[in-house]
Amino acid sequence: MRFLTLALTLGIASSSILAATPTAAESVNLYSSRKEALMRPLLDAFTEKTGAEVRIVAASGGQLIQRMIAEGEYSPADVLLTVDAGNLWRAADAGMLQSVDSKYLLSVVPSDYRDPGNQWFGLSLRARAVVYATDRVSSDSIATDLGGYIGLAAPVWEGRVAVRSSGNIYNQSLIAAVIANFGAERAEQWVRGVVGNLARPPSGGDRDQIRAVAAGEADVAIVNSYYYALMLGSEESNSIGNTAIYFPTDDQMGTHVNVSGAGVARYAPHPELALAFIEFLASPEAQSLYAEINNEFPVHPDVQPSGEVAKWESFTPDDVPVVEFGKLNADAVRTADRAGWK
Amino acid sequence: MMAGEAKHGLEVRGLSVRSQASGKALITDVFLDAKHGEVLWIVGPSGAGKTTLLRAIAGIEHIHGGSIVVDGRVLANRSIEVPPEQRRVGMVFQNAALFPHLSAADNVAFGLNGRARPARATRAQEMLERVELADVAERLPHTLSGGEAQRVALARALATDPDVMLLDEPFAGLDPQLRTDLAAAVCRVLRDSGTVAVLVGHNPEDAMRFADRISVMHDGRVLQLGTPEEIYSHPNDAFCAGILGHVNRIPVKVQGGQVATPFGPVGAPGFSEGSAAELLVREEGLLLGNGTPVMVRSVRSLGALAVVAIQPRDDSRILHARVPADSAPAEGTEILVRLDPARAFVFPMDG
């Protein structure tokens, strides 16, 4: 018993030491699915500017939403930040976000990239692009050989396509966008076509798809634009020298663009500060940092992309509002399951 | 401690215990009593329920009927079950069950709560002296011999001054000489301590020699309770007759209030005419010298005694007689044998 008491005391004592994080007079509690390391410079900048601390818990979007649901009306979360529109839509759908009244955000964030009910706002843009091998696919003719995403299902690409699993939200949003543009039936045919063209079973992350193209395992890969930019800026850039990026577009569908974004939590203890934080993230000074740190496109129209991204030619983004990705997500996943996209 | 009060000792009334796993009856309707300063020896074959009885008295086995009372204090009945730690009942286990990480002295001092450390040490040393093991105090159990371990276990149990001491086959696995010496020493210590001592043992000779009273158990029941002499001379049944020594069993028929044997008739009062019965003759109840002539088939010496296999004339049956070795006959000779009626018993045939 004495041991038990000792062990319990030890456990509780050490846990209270661990739990005793200093609480600032004013702080914003951030639930973020963008990792802490990527957020840290922005959080520090916000603290420097306003004096308010930002405390962060990072996990996947779905997990953070479940945590908010479980915590209910006492949830300490002020801001939910996710790296795709689908999860923001789902949080709003579950009643975990609140509508905010911000002239600034409405003026800065284009309407396609925010919630019509003003519950969440996009903060950065990423294109779902195609990276191809320049030694096997002509850069002059890719616009005609491939064209838009629909072209990936064409027989000419049999055994040449690399893509990660459909469990990934970026692929789900892409399928949703295809559904929105072409209808469910054609979208399912398209998924079947892409699955039939795969060079190997879906696995790994987006970077692995790019490596597969560089190494010759596949000729084209569907990846998020920033992964390619990140690799170009790393020591790996030499080994992917035989690749280039292409933004698929055809008559009907522009280049698929997703957002990372944020909303104020329904039960936020500090709603004003929460809104101030989101407005800060959308401000020109934060936007360049926010986008640059992850090689994304800023959502603020006046802020220009930087680094590798700035060198890419411009593209026509698809005109389906990102809120549709959330609404159509369930259909997209089912389509993938039925078509056998693992 | 209870001077002046009536000390009834241990009273077990109608005790029943069933197996927790199978529900099978382990002991049934057992009655026992034992007084302070007395050594009660329980004998019986394995599976008779001897150990279960001890465990029930100690409180480490649940009872299903009857009662256990010590000096007027109820330890267990249908509504009360005093936990073992509050019973003031000490127990010595077959394997001694010494705590392997504690020295002999620490083992003995283990149960001495509520005393100052020096007082505990003194008491432990005192108890070890009483079992003549003062010199092993600092040794760990695995360095002790079997006999030493048992005596330390005894000292450990006695140190708390229990009202009742239970000893479960404490002498099992020891060589005969050591066993006899140890039994004598243990019984002396037990009697001196004034506790009620209940001991389970296998060896009938030890029981005869050292017990004040013997309880014969078989199949979960007590068949007879009495002094060694009572049980030896007046066994209740064939089983009790056989447990305290070797017997010859001869099926017989009762005719005219007696049964016929090759050595003459033996009285069988109270049997109905013509009923089947069994005659039990102790091996030491067949005496050489005069009587009926028999053939000596073999002679096996046991040291001081010899077992002589004899075959009466006109009989295929071989009987055994136990005689002093120096008066043993030679094999193949014919000798005269008679029967000691005090060591022959007639019981109804089983069934």
Next chain:
Amino acid sequence: MGAALARLSSAGRRIRTLNSWTWTASVTSLLLIAPLLVVVFGLSAPANDLWPHLVDTVLAGYIVNTVGIALGVALGTAILGVSTAWLIAMCDFPGRAFFSWALVLPLALPGYIAAFVYGDLLEFAGPIQTALRDYFGWAKGDYWFPAVRSPLGAVVVLSLVLYPYVYLLVQTAFATQSATLIETGRLLGRGPLRIFRTLAVPLARPALVAGCALAVMETLNDIGVMELFGIGTFTTGIYRAWFGFGDIGAAARLATVLLLVVLAVLWAERRLRKSLRYHPENDRSRPVIRYVLRGRRAAIATLGCGLPVLLGFALPAVFLAWWHVRAGAPIDPAFPAIMLNTLGLALAATALTVAIAWLVVFGLRLDPAFVRPFARTAGAGYAVPGVVVAVGVLGLCSLFDHAVDDVSRMIFGVGTGLLLSGTVTVLLFAYAVRFLAVSMNALESSYHRIPSTLDAAARTLGVFPRGMLVRVHVPLLRGGIATAAALVFVEVMKELPATLILRPFDFNTLAVRAFEMAHEERMADAALPAIAIVAVGLVPLIVLSRRFLQPNVAAETSS
């Protein structure tokens, strides 16, 4: 009927005589099962059309992958564990003393990190295949190379990091096996292989089953390896239904199926161990005389022990270090704080989990019939994915917090808000749910070696139950406690999914850091925390394996 009545009535008596300890043990067990029950109760959530969709499309694949990989890992760990255990316990060869503890090291390497390293090394674009293509001038399709990101790859990677469970238990079983039995076998003219097959392995089967069961549990709850390799299993399916669809009903249905599988595995393990136990392990006073191997045989033995250590530990560790050095990345300034935080957390979780496990095992010892059902189910948390435990714990704490808040509002007019949610307490509780089984196993097997007559002796001497626990059990269980603590400590160091979901604000552990960096594909930054997890985990593991290491004995020369 009579037997049942007898059992009932004796159970009634036991509750009366032993109530506080057995009740505490049972209630504590219930508390640890509660999060799982919260998940199962999610079954009552309305089933929308996702569930039939899953049944139609992916469920069959989940079943095939889950069962196939679990069986594969059982087989893989059995082969690696038993063969190395036999070599260490029964043979003498160069490096034996080193391998006897080095073979435990892969346990320190989290499966997801091993999967990451091997995925990178062995994929088509990885250095090995690239080198092969360059050297032979091959192109795609010219040669065959096994796909590392496949179910078979998962089996191999998981077997490489999980076999030490089997090795530890079976090695101990071999080493404590009656020397007389083995010697009898040798005197009867049986060669080493036949003794291995006909004597040693059958006698060590309970340990083998226990070790394989641990490995299978780890496999069933794995999410990192499966996600990296793109394999759909029940666990990834739960993850997807819950966090991808936000569909609690479908997730609960998948989780319930998985829980049933887990309970079946646990039950089969108990039954197998019981029916395979031939004799109580005694006669361990004299160690077995080992075969001395020379020449080619010695080389094979050294290689046989070296490969698992190399592939399951050394190679991934070296690559992590190399990645770190190659990138010349500066050391994360937060690293020392994260390291201390992780250590404190792991120590606290270990103390709590071992204490709870002890309470339950002690209750089990006092009153097996009453406590057993609680204790057995409480162990199920080990095989449940960390995310599922986390969400159950989250739900339970939320229920508790809201109930306290309501009561407080009613009585005092002031709410208490969230007391537990978002605190380290919740995290510690989740670890206890997850790792209770690990520490209980170690303590129980240690308890089995204390004869029950010692308990009876303590009781009749009037020191019950506290004196019995403190003065008899504690000193005799030291080894078991050390084992339990070491295993829990290593597990907590590696734990990821529950930590991610349940942690308080600004709270980082090495595993979280390594995962986040790896997820961002910043391998150079992921390498340092990963190396730290492995390095810190090594300390208790080496202590542990030294404890299991049998004493050195003179070896004889083989004929």
